[in-house]
Amino acid sequence: xxxxxxxxxxxxxxxxNLHDSERLLSLLAEINYDRCDRGEDADLILFNTCAIRDxxxxxxxxxxxxxxxxxxxNPQLLVGVGGCIGELEGAKLLAKFKYLDFVFSPDxxxxxPQIISTFEKKERSSAPVLLSNQCSxxxxxxxxxxxxxxxxxxxxxxxxKGCNNFCSYCVVPYTRGRERSRPLMEVFDDVLxxxxxxxxxxxxxxxxxxxxxxxxxxxxxxNVCDVRDVRNVQVFVDLLRKLEEIDGLRIIRYTTxxxxxxxDELIQWHGSSNKLSKHLHLPVxxxxxxxxxxxxxxxxxxxxxRLLEKLRTYQKEIVISSDMICGYPxxxxxxxxxxxxxxxxxxxxxxYSYAFSPRPGTAAxxxxxxxxxxxxxxxxxxxxxxxxxIQEKIRSKMVGKKYLxxxxxxxxxxQKLKGRTNCMRIVHFTPETEIPFGGASQLQRYLWKWxxxxxxxxxxxxxxxHLLS
Ligand code: SAM
Ligand code: SF4
Ligand code: F3S
Numbered sequence: 212x213x214x215x216x217x218x219x220x221x222x223x224x225x226x227x228n229l230h231d232s233e234r235l236l237s238l239l240a241e242i243n244y245d246r247c248d249r250g251e252d253a254d255l256i257l258f259n260t261c262a263i264r265d266x267x268x269x270x271x272x273x274x275x276x277x278x279x280x281x282x283x284x285n286p287q288l289l290v291g292v293g294g295c296i297g298e299l300e301g302a303k304l305l306a307k308f309k310y311l312d313f314v315f316s317p318d319x320x321x322x323x324p325q326i327i328s329t330f331e332k333k334e335r336s337s338a339p340v341l342l343s344n345q346c347s348x349x350x351x352x353x354x355x356x357x358x359x360x361x362x363x364x365x366x367x368x369x370x371x372k373g374c375n376n377f378c379s380y381c382v383v384p385y386t387r388g389r390e391r392s393r394p395l396m397e398v399f400d401d402v403l404x405x406x407x408x409x410x411x412x413x414x415x416x417x418x419x420x421x422x423x424x425x426x427x428x429x430x431x432x433x434n435v436c437d438v439r440d441v442r443n444v445q446v447f448v449d450l451l452r453k454l455e456e457i458d459g460l461r462i463i464r465y466t467t468x469x470x471x472x473x474x475d476e477l478i479q480w481h482g483s484s485n486k487l488s489k490h491l492h493l494p495v496x497x498x499x500x501x502x503x504x505x506x507x508x509x510x511x512x513x514x515x516x517r518l519l520e521k522l523r524t525y526q527k528e529i530v531i532s533s534d535m536i537c538g539y540p541x542x543x544x545x546x547x548x549x550x551x552x553x554x555x556x557x558x559x560x561x562x563y564s565y566a567f568s569p570r571p572g573t574a575a576x577x578x579x580x581x582x583x584x585x586x587x588x589x590x591x592x593x594x595x596x597x598x599x600x601i602q603e604k605i606r607s608k609m610v611g612k613k614y615l616x617x618x619x620x621x622x623x624x625x626q627k628l629k630g631r632t633n634c635m636r637i638v639h640f641t642p643e644t645e646i647p648f649g650g651a652s653q654l655q656r657y658l659w660k661w662x663x664x665x666x667x668x669x670x671x672x673x674x675x676x677h678l679l680s
Contacts, residue, residue: 218244219253223271224261226466227317227387227417228294230367232259235293235320242324250281253288255327260294262382264568271296275308282310289330291315291323295386299572302340317372317387318343343388364412364617364659366405370398370450371418371425376469378496379507379574380536380567383419390419392426395450399457406459413617414454416465422447422472448476455486462633464488470495471509473518482525490560490635491522494534498553499546502539507574512549516556530560530634537594538567538587540580547590554597560605560634561672562598566591602671606636609666609674614638616664616676618657627675628657630664640664640676 218239222232235257236246250256256278261267275292282288291313292304298316305311313326319341326339371392374384398416405411418424424447454463463486470493481487493515497503500511522529535550554562566587569576616630616638627639642657664676 215243215245216254217247217252218255218257219247219250220257220259221271221274222259222294223267224259224263224295226367226415227369227372227419228259228261230369230417231294231317231320233367235259235323238320238324239327242327250278251284253281255289255291256281257290257323258292258294260292260296262295262299262386262570264565264570266568268296275311279308279310289313289327291326293317293320293323295382298342298386299382301342305340313339313341315341316343319345363619364410365415365619366409366411366413367415367417368398368401368405369393369417370421370465371423374419375423376420376509377507377574379505380539380570380576382570382573385572387419390423390425392418392424394426395446395453398450399453402454402460403457406457412460413462413464414460416450416463418465419467420469420472421465422468422474422477424450445474445476447472448474448480451477451480451484451487455484460486462486462488464490466492468493470515470518475521478518478521478525481522481529488635489526489528489633490530490532492532492534493518495553495557496534496536497539497546497550498535499542499549502542502546502549505539505575506536512553519557528634530636531557532561532563532635533557533559535562535564535594536567537564537591538582540567540569540575540578541582542567542590547593550590550594551597554594554601558601558605559598560636561602562594564591564594564598599671603669606669606671606674609636609669611666613663613665613679614676615661616640617661618654618659620658621654628654628678630662637673638664638666638676639673640678642678 218236220232220235222228239255244255247253258271258275260271278290282290289312290310292311293315294317297304297314298318301314304314312330315323315326322341326341329339371390373388373390374381375390377384402414405414426446451463451465454460463484468491473493481491495512495515496506496508498512503511519531522531537547537550566584567575569580614632616632618628618630620629621627622629622639627641629637629639631637663679665679666674666676668675
């Protein structure tokens with residue numbers, strides 16, 4: 212008989228949060244919890260939340276509201292909220308939502324098994340709120356990933372957390388704290404284990420600002436963004452070089468990086484490395500120097516474009532994607548046009564674009580803003596349409612070319628296999644020898660294998676191909 216307990220976990224936000232959820236599930240497995248797909252079946256419900264924009268915030272609150280009914284039907288159920296809203300709101304959440312049992316933060320994941328056992332033994336003395344300020348310095352630095360069991364050839368490995376940049380619009384420095392980096396050899400040992408023991412071929416090094424990776428104490432001595440130590444970037448390149456030595460590791464990706472920390476050494480390594488991904492995500496945020504200065508980004512658009520030029524000179528195959536924010540407070544029509552112009556100049560492979568969302572506690576939220584939400588949304592639509600047209604042209608150059616893709620699933624209609632190229636482009640294809648293709652049922656034969664395809668047509672977001680090998 213299966214006497215395992217069940218956890219229902221909902222994750223919002225970025226890859227760091229997805230990775231934190233993987234760590235949470237590994238920690239919970241050690242105390243006999245298995246994941247389930249419905250809150251109604253669970254003994255424990257956890258929310259790993261995101262506060263980056265109002266939309267993510269609201270989504271979580273509406274899902275939390277739905278839990279009340281489940282808790283009323285099952286009073287033994289435990290409900291916990293973690294992630295960035297957990298850290299920001301803390302005890303206020305418990306006061307407002309009486310059916311919530313505990314609150315935690317990205318720094319206190321390791322304490323979850325202990326808190327659950329306290330509840331199970333009914334030892335609770337006061338409402339538990341486990342935030343970053345309750346951790347010792349040592350605990351805040353402890354985020355060894357060795358417990359994570361991986362289920363495929365792709366894996367995330369956190370190398371640093373926190374952010375010192377304080378971009379004027381961004382809540383992350385308040386939710387994830389200052390930058391902390393894991394020791395280089397600890398990261399190396401993690402990746403080695405993932406490759407040798409779990410068959411991982413592709414790692415993504417994670418952090419809010421990975422290219423300021425600095426495992427000694429350099430990062431922890433300053434709080435403000437105008438202090439930079441060139442050792443930081445060299446140490447990041449040292450880490451990349453060291454990981455390159457691991458036999459069996461095929462692709463090394465990293466995200467997210469900051470243009471200000473994109474050193475010449477790192478750019479040159481993109482040219483000479485055999486394993487660094489041919490895709491780089493390098494958020495620019497705005498095409499206007501005036502807005503970049505207001506955002507406290509620490510670079511000009513000329514500097515950013517020079518980075519792209521150098522990257523493309525050293526690595527001819529590199530494709531670059533970015534993040535952009537439309538409608539920063541009081542953004543003028545000319546500044547918006549600078550965003551559109553940047554798209555032409557940068558030729559991004561894709562972008563994540565957002566309407567500015569004021570986040571409580573950030574500098575930009577204090578600005579008296581005369582821009583209406585309608586204009587913001589309209590500018591966002593205009594930006595997205597322009598980018599899609601650019602993307603379509605870029606992707607059309609794939610037609611007739613051969614690519615290696617790692618098969619990772621089937622398309623939504625379950626009629627084609629789906630995979631990604633080294634540069635992260637999605638390719639759909641049918642194994643022509645197996646028509647009619649059986650979709651999900653035939654997937655096992657190809658899943659997580661590298662195959663060669665030839666692209667026959669493309670759109671702005673995907674390519675259609677046929678299998679060559
Ligand atoms: N650390 C990364 C960087 O420096 O670009 C990105 C971190 S953030 C998790 C992801 C993206 O969310 C940002 O690049 C930015 O475009 C967007 N973002 C952050 N705060 C925002 C806000 N208040 N309104 C709209 N978009 C926001
Ligand atoms: Fe936020 Fe800026 Fe830090 Fe990125 S670099 S996480 S946008 S403060
Ligand atoms: Fe969201 Fe926190 Fe990530 S605010 S984007 S989950 S760092």
